[in-house]
Amino acid sequence: MNFQAPSLFHGRSQKKRNLKQLSLPRDVIDGDMYGNEITTNAQEYRNGSENLHDMDNVRAGTSSSVLSGKLNFPKNDASNLYLRRGFKGKIHLNNNPVLDLKNESRNGSSEGLGMIQQSFVVSSPTNSSPSTSTSLNHVFTPIDEEVSVGLPEGELSKSSIFKNSDSSSSGVMSNSIKLENLVQLGKIGSGNSGTVIKALHVPDSRIVAKKTIPVESNNHLVVNQLVRELTIMKSVHMHDNIVSFYGAYYTHASNNEIIILMEYMNCGSLDKILSVYKRHVARHAPSRIVPWFNGLVISKISHGVLNGLLYLYERYKIIHRDIKPSNVLINSKGQVKICDFGVSKKLINSIADTFVGTSTYMSPERIQGNVYSIKGDVWSLGLVIIELVTGEFPLGGHNDTPDGILDLLQRIVNEPSPKLPQGQGYEFPKEMIDFVNRCCVKEESQRSSIQELLCHDFIDMYKSRDKDYKHWCKKVKVRIREDKQIRREDNERAKLEQMQLERAGEAAATARRV
Ligand SMILES: Nc1ncnc2c1ncn2[C@@H]1O[C@H](COP(=O)(O)OP(=O)(O)OP(=O)(O)O)[C@@H](O)[C@H]1O
Numbered sequence: 001m002n003f004q005a006p007s008l009f010h011g012r013s014q015k016k017r018n019l020k021q022l023s024l025p026r027d028v029i030d031g032d033m034y035g036n037e038i039t040t041n042a043q044e045y046r047n048g049s050e051n052l053h054d055m056d057n058v059r060a061g062t063s064s065s066v067l068s069g070k071l072n073f074p075k076n077d078a079s080n081l082y083l084r085r086g087f088k089g090k091i092h093l094n095n096n097p098v099l100d101l102k103n104e105s106r107n108g109s110s111e112g113l114g115m116i117q118q119s120f121v122v123s124s125p126t127n128s129s130p131s132t133s134t135s136l137n138h139v140f141t142p143i144d145e146e147v148s149v150g151l152p153e154g155e156l157s158k159s160s161i162f163k164n165s166d167s168s169s170s171g172v173m174s175n176s177i178k179l180e181n182l183v184q185l186g187k188i189g190s191g192n193s194g195t196v197i198k199a200l201h202v203p204d205s206r207i208v209a210k211k212t213i214p215v216e217s218n219n220h221l222v223v224n225q226l227v228r229e230l231t232i233m234k235s236v237h238m239h240d241n242i243v244s245f246y247g248a249y250y251t252h253a254s255n256n257e258i259i260i261l262m263e264y265m266n267c268g269s270l271d272k273i274l275s276v277y278k279r280h281v282a283r284h285a286p287s288r289i290v291p292w293f294n295g296l297v298i299s300k301i302s303h304g305v306l307n308g309l310l311y312l313y314e315r316y317k318i319i320h321r322d323i324k325p326s327n328v329l330i331n332s333k334g335q336v337k338i339c340d341f342g343v344s345k346k347l348i349n350s351i352a353d354t355f356v357g358t359s360t361y362m363s364p365e366r367i368q369g370n371v372y373s374i375k376g377d378v379w380s381l382g383l384v385i386i387e388l389v390t391g392e393f394p395l396g397g398h399n400d401t402p403d404g405i406l407d408l409l410q411r412i413v414n415e416p417s418p419k420l421p422q423g424q425g426y427e428f429p430k431e432m433i434d435f436v437n438r439c440c441v442k443e444e445s446q447r448s449s450i451q452e453l454l455c456h457d458f459i460d461m462y463k464s465r466d467k468d469y470k471h472w473c474k475k476v477k478v479r480i481r482e483d484k485q486i487r488r489e490d491n492e493r494a495k496l497e498q499m500q501l502e503r504a505g506e507a508a509a510t511a512r513r514v
Contacts, residue, residue: 177201177208177246177261184210189272191326194257198264208246211260223250226258233260233341236316241308243329243339265329265337267477270301270388274325276476276483278391283486292476293388295429299462300469301328301388302435303454304336305381310450312341313374321372323380324361325387332477334470360395364412365444375447382439386418389428394418394440417442431458 182199185207189196194213201208215222230248238244244263251257267273277292305328312318320327320341327340363379366372386394395411395418417440420426420433435458438448453459462469 179249179259182208182210188268207264209262209264211262213258215256215258230260232316232318236312239308239311240335241304241311241337243337262339265331267330267332267473267480269326270328270330270384271325273330273476274388274391276480279483280479295432296462296465296468297472298385298388298432299458301336302381302385303459305338306450306454308338309374309377310454319374320377323377323384325384328384330473332474334466334473360393360408363444364442367409367412373444374450375444378439378447378450378453382436383418385436386420390421412442429458431456431461434458
């Protein structure tokens, strides 16, 4: 299938604001539908306003008396607060504005359904007094007894991974973020190992990604492995092509979860972008189609991934081992970053403990259990590129994902090396074809190295096109938001139709009885 799209990227430009503006998922914003201002410094809600439900109360209480009244959230934790759609207004703490949530009318189509796009405007740190952020701690309550990890006895307990440290000046990532200062904004996605949500770090208005990995309560082996790997992750210095690690927690006292806090990438992962693209294609006439994943974009993505892999390997001797679309993230600044380099292998081997569809990007030598090197990641990159431009996993296609590791092995051994398709409406630069061919060589020793690929003409030919790529990322962000909105509307419409059907059924039943 040739995925193309109509003249993309002519979305409405964002208003420039002094305040940082963030779009929130529809299902997680809550509060006053009436634009009332909420002030949080007094006695009401002393006993009740502890979590999501309390925010529901705020909205359900609806009354302007409650909403224009004063709220006091008794404990020092924002982490269990979900902000739901519909809220507009300001939250004040001791008369300091902390959060300013505004409605913004949406254009065209959505208004027909009476929908409003919600924006979440967060005062920038410079706009709020230092006391504001600490004060906000008093507004919310803890999720549970989360603590920085209680490390297993022995060598691991010496690890500093879960301690708060301030080593940012050296560029070392640290537990600079505390769970109790996070407000959850909505689910981003989930994988085999856990769930990732978007969260607001209130003290500095930073948006972070919070990944939660449940572990078996007494599986010390897995916990130890994870802790060890997170320790490695923590030691990795910030890099343009590596998702920053902000810290990790182990909630051993409550629900046995490992929580990893990391940089939020606002365009999401390549698999998400590909899904948005596919839906976009499905909604438009083929004649207006322009492929999203063109030579420029693939070159920039490849460059970012290779650079990140080389850095991890040269500096830390880390081999990623799990390059796949969901582990390559993009943001609207035009950055490409890889994630899951530390925990992925353990999660696959120890927690999932089975062959899962997402392991299909593994190189032939790895599947066969041979010693594998960093070139295994090169193979995976080749498959990712083919998938992005064709919309299908190359060793399956047409929803024919391999059934298991033996099936995959059989395909790799018996079928020719995966390649970019030729003809059928596909047109790729010859440099790109050669680049992919060099990645997808079955024999590891014949496969190009990362260093060789970084010097490849395909990377070189777009070197001066950073601005164009950045522009692409921004437009993708707009398309993602539009897609979200359309899906919400479709959902609402489907619900409405369902309700009407049910009502019609009930009416018919009543009529029959009468
Ligand atoms: N830092 C991040 N910023 C933005 N989105 C992210 C971030 N990390 C993960 N995601 C999104 O969350 C989704 C789930 O991530 P997660 O790492 O749990 O699983 P996965 O990578 O899809 O699969 P697996 O568990 O097999 O590795 C990803 O597909 C990605 O879209």
